[in-house]
Amino acid sequence: MTLLVADSISISFGGVKAVNQVSFAVKQGELFSIMGPNGAGKTTVLNLISRFYDVDEGNLTFEGEDITQVKTHQVATKGIARTFQNTELFEHETVLSNLLIAHQQHKNTGLFSEMFFLPKVKRQELSFRRRAEDIIDLLDLQGYRDQMISSLPFGIRKVTELARALSLEPKLLLLDEPSSGLNPEETEDLSFWIEDIKEELGITIIMVEHDMNLLSQVSDRVLVMADGSELTTGTPEEATSHPDVIKAYLGD
Amino acid sequence: MDISQLVVTGIANGCVYGLVALGFVLIYKATEMVNFAQGDIMMLGAFIAFTLSSQLEMPYYIVVPGTILIMAVFGMALERGVLRPMIGEPPFAVLMLTIGLGFVLRAIAGTIWGHQPNQLITPYSGGVIDIAGIRLDYEKLVIMGGTGVLCALMFLFFKFTRIGVAMQAASQNQLAAYYVGIPVNRVVSITWGISAAVAAAAALMVAPLWWIEPGLGLVGIKAFVAAIVGGFGSLPGALIGGIAIGLVEQLVGYTIPGFGETGAYVFLLLMLFIRPEGILATMQRKKV
């Protein structure tokens, strides 16, 4: 079953076509990667799917529903979560409350019950907390639970951001260069987690990535982009051996 | 008073609002800092011009470049001393800092020059010309002409000079600009210098027409309103917004005496309801 369809999407910034007529379809349960040289428009594709940018042309369909005009904050409710290249965490909060913010999209308490902290709110807090603990366990964040984000090393921040995205309980997870800034050991851990997320939680993943090892290890299919356009799509082996791709990376 | 006079006054005042607005749009674009003290920088410029011309009795052709130069240096010093420590702090902290700065500048001006209003006398003061039946004071003519020249200069600067292009790049993405070898700190510093110089030019043009006193800095508030009405982040928008505010103020003040300024503020609120992205919507509306 197809989860997400991008139908010839384009966007330009001041005359520069950042993404030009790119089409792809991501199947349920698949790990779909996007690679390409710097400036190829990979992150822009993620920003288009998560609706931080408006597409100029083309359509995005998620679970059969057109999401081209959906508001940015509604994307999360639809079941799409994302991480950011350089992490965008809530700096002055603890790891735990970063996760709780994600859980609370399912909240069913109003302003007044929260102001008086009625038993209903308390019960809800407890259930958020339990679910947050599950994810903390999954990603081994127990030691950092009560630490401020601003005091954490970059590697842990990356993991926290992954945890926060998972806390949204998404159907589709968008990872923007999950391994950038991580050391080889951390990248190794990451590849296991990504496989766990895919296999055990059954979450479909779209990943923008530079690290070829990680890419070929976990991806089912790879889309290669250059200068905003699609070069080829296929299995990691097919994609990396494609003549256009080699040309794009190594030059003529 | 006939309508044509109101329009002329409105446009002339509007040009001043527009120029002050231009100053902080420049800073905003380069650094994403909002300088609420821009009006007070203009006030300081007016006092410098007054000191050079009336107290030190320098000739006018020295007063003009002198004031602009002094203020440009002042703007750069301000950036270096007060604003640079704030890099990386959240935007609202910077905003509050510049509000505090405005208070301090006003108090300093009051201590040095006192609170009694002064006037700048220029070689062209008092002249009047009649164009197609409309009475034009030289002062207002200079404001309109000067604004045009300044805008043209700035356009050329950003289009064709190396530093102008670097400033544009830095305003797009500071970190990326740093990576490609643009000295970001220096660019930011120069931006502050230019913006203070523009404020000084506005001060020079308006000083013969308005009273010079510490409260002059409050014109910055109307300049902010102008920038928002014009479309925040757009340089031509700042000017258009300024003229719009100037006109609204004059026309409302004529219809309901004493409510001119209130009219301008009500206009802002209405504008926010109807078209929050401003007349020239360059800044992408935050998706909601």
Added chain:
Amino acid sequence: MLFVFKTAYEQDFGLFKHAIQRNCYLVLLVLLVVAPFVLERFYIGELSELFIWCIAGTGLMLLVGYTGLVSLGHAAFMALGAYTNVILNKYGVPFPISIILAAFFSGACGLVIGVAALRMTGIYLAVATLAFAYIVEKFIGQGGSFTGGHRGFRVENFEYFGVYLNDPVVFYIICLITLLVTLWLLGNLLRSPTGRAFVAIRDSEISAQAMGIDLVRYKTLSFALSAGITGMAGALYAYKIGYLYPETFTIFTSIKLLMLVVVGGLGSMHGIVFGAMFISLLPQIIALVRDLLPIWISQRRGLEPFVFGSILIAFLIFEPKGIYGRWVKIRLFFSQFPMYRKSTFKRQKSFLRTERVH
């Protein structure tokens, strides 16, 4: 050092961190309740005023410290609250109801401004509130007999069941209760989803959106709540000063409130109290300093704004976490002595954090 052992998740969202902290506050509460019966009239009045500034500060802290938005016209909401309350009283609405209605009216005005100004970036709110404050001041001045115009009017005293509202002890108790209730409500809100959404918006608008938080909705909510709380403080303030005229609440009052939250410590409820104490003491400090200065400076009109502005700048540059932040550092220094490292609180210098998406 104090270690807290946690055995249940509930402990994490209690209003107090641990029993010792709670007991300290209980002692403070007892002292505050006993205070009006032992202190002199003058000090009771001063404390009441301090409580009112705390309430107003709570309103602005919610907006600035927890949502990351700036309002430059919060005095206008104090004015709206004050005038609404007094005018309602004039038409026979009893005090406890009128003060709540006054808060709702201010909140509603905040809602309208917020709906208009919060669709764009935070600067829009700053400028819109400034404009709004100017308009409010102008219209109160032109309000004729309804608002008392420029000359203003006297606030009538009230008597219920033989108790006079302007009796210092009674008024003190009313202010204290209002403050406690306000702080309690805010504390509750901040440990619930809505409060977390506010903080999320403050720290990263981009991320907040990705977490499904509707920026406009929550920002507007925060602003309306903030305006309502500040309006309530204004309503009480009217009875404190006993006479209302348009110049009671000016841009200067707004700046004073901003200073309260910055100097007290952005994003902390303790900061509200520290900040309110600071701005209440400041006039006295300025009066003291004035005597020490050479006459050509001390007689200038600009001294007070100069001091206000400089303090604001100094705190933002050198101690952005305010008095409360300093207090936390001092406490940590002693609790970790001699192991304290200066770098614990070192701020990370970074390039500008942009809200633009690249």
